[in-house]
Amino acid sequence: MEGHQFDNSLADLPAEVAADLERVTKLIQDRAGSETVQRIHTIAEHLFGGGGKRVRPMLTICSARMLNYSGIAHIELAAAVEFVHTATLAHDDVVDQSRQRRGRPTAQSLWNNKTSVLVGDFLFARSFQLMVASKSMRALAILADTSAVISEAEILQLVTQGRIDLPEATYFQIIRGKTAALFTAASQVGAVIAGGTEAQIDACESYGNTLGMGYQMMDDMLDYSGSEAKLGKRIGDDFRDMKLTLPAIRGVATANEAEKKFWERVFVLGEQRDGDFERAMEILVRRGILEEIHEEAIDWSTRSKDSLAALPENSYRAFLSGLADFAVRRSH
């Protein structure tokens, strides 16, 4: 469901944040292995090695720094958040049987299902240890609740699979849980560890949530329109996985008789032929659905930037504002 890159074009990344991200990467490398079982390290390295966007750790670090935090617990929490995210990807690889993620073969295709499940569990355990290391009971509470919300959303997605009439409300519920929840927690715990006021913690919560919503809508939209080279992953994955995301939901909702049959064939019967994905893209462009979703993602991004008003005006806040713009840019 996700994949566009944040890595490049983040020119205004404050130097302290860049340095903190290095420390997060180092901490992840340190903790991703196991002294007793070498294999874990090999697999974990592969999972993290994709590099990814590290957008979630960025949120934790920026929130903490923005509120003048000078300790080290934000590094632990940022790493914990990335461990949760990576564990989720490992388990996603099992359940979706997706063959590629971040443009590289998934762990599952190199190792088996068993391994992905167990290494995912190990990464969850490591994230949990890092949260404990931060010594913040409130951060632990936020991340515990978030873990529950994430898995509820994963299950909701699973049990509604194959429903061609998936309500938009359910789609939004799923992306809120699968993506926005961890963005929210990542921002929030940064503010918590920095000892922010309740208003500041709320503002970070709101920033993370709206950013996550816009980011995921954008990602789902780009899967029907992006350039593979630029995105660093194949497009059309959701289509091929018969995963009904917002573009397809709206495609179905506005379909004429012929299109209705088309959507049912590809998403319910799973009979997909050469040219089907191109036809789907063509329909979505012609109906203006992709553009419409892009507009809505931009609205989320605007709300995201608005949330920042309650926070101190500094280079970290400026960066977060730029990040919100960046998340919904049509091409990166």
Next chain:
Amino acid sequence: MEGHQFDNSLADLPAEVAADLERVTKLIQDRAGSETVQRIHTIAEHLFGGGGKRVRPMLTICSARMLNYSGIAHIELAAAVEFVHTATLAHDDVVDQSRQRRGRPTAQSLWNNKTSVLVGDFLFARSFQLMVASKSMRALAILADTSAVISEAEILQLVTQGRIDLPEATYFQIIRGKTAALFTAASQVGAVIAGGTEAQIDACESYGNTLGMGYQMMDDMLDYSGSEAKLGKRIGDDFRDMKLTLPAIRGVATANEAEKKFWERVFVLGEQRDGDFERAMEILVRRGILEEIHEEAIDWSTRSKDSLAALPENSYRAFLSGLADFAVRRSH
């Protein structure tokens, strides 16, 4: 790997412990569901519905009560421990493709792999929330470390699968992680929440560890010798799953040429025929291997009871002592 029943014959269960276990069961029922996704409750109910032995919650409750604890956090921690255990079973069902557990069809055979992974994750998240509810950072740290140890052991078991020459040391490392670690944590967090002295916490740690080791050795032994009806699960599961446990490891180590070929055929080539399991049992009985393992399990049980010396002499301690005897009784 496990299964013999603790439920019956525990006549000397102190009334307070029985009442606490009721509260744990109620709390588990309350937290096993999700407001948004009904399916979770159905599956979780099935997983917990097997009833099981609730031996881990018993340890938490007894340790806390033994040290005069009068709060409610031991209920939360006991439930958390059982959630961890049940989540592990859900993920085990995926990875082992075992068809039965606790004498009932596994979640996997009723639902699919995806569901078992995600519901397992949900149960882990719930356990995490319950630990946070206990408000004990030290209990959280113990359970976080334990989670990592459990998944390391699961992975160690996975990567050594198919090794007919599995060293006993590796077997012991695996059962220490897969079983004894959670027994240890369960006892320990009870003492921690009760504000026990370091010596008392250590004694509980040692009790849980030795109990877990003896319990698991016994379980692995009984899989080659128990009565299906009494155990409440099929015997021969480890054999059929080609899982090399202590009986088979010693069978291999003492094999003559013909037996060596037999063990290789059934465990490495996986060519199992009618009568093979009976032949394995016959060899293990004839060589005295099952009896020998039983003796060693009893030694662990004795060490377990010895650990209790450092703890207050009361009905809870007496019960824990009886539990150690019970765990290694040849038939229950």
